[in-house]
Amino acid sequence: MLKCEVILKQPLFWSILVFITTAYAQTAPAATTSAGPFGLGGNLTSFLPIILMFVVLYFLMIRPQMKRQKEQKSMMDALGKGDEIVTAGGILGKVTKVADGYVTLEIASGTEVTLQKSAVTTLLPKGTIKTL
Secondary structure, X not given: OHHHHHHHHOHHHHHHHHHXXXXXXXXXXXXXXXXXXXXXXXXXXXXXXXHHHHHHHHXXXXXXXXXXXXXXXXXXXXXXXXXXEEEOOXXXXXEEEEOOOEEEEEEEOXXXXXXXXXXXXXXXXXXXXXXX
């Protein structure tokens, strides 16, 4: 009997006993959810908000940006001599020469500037710039 009393008085014994009972209390109950129509059960419904966010992100941000890039590229490809443009720096002028990646722009009579095509932001209607 002396041995049992010594074991029961030790704190290690009680901490192990408490750990074991909490471990049994934390075991998960048996799964009772149904498989659902696709065999996924609750998994499909948990991913539904994430999928919905990606769809909204695509239609509100990605698709309009791709459309803008396509319009910008087609505008740069269509640049020709005599077009009136606005650059990214706000300079207005008339195109005098178009090369592969560069555009020569007349900003005043006798004053020409060479710019990269990517600096062109807007193509103005003909006759917008009256005095050059």
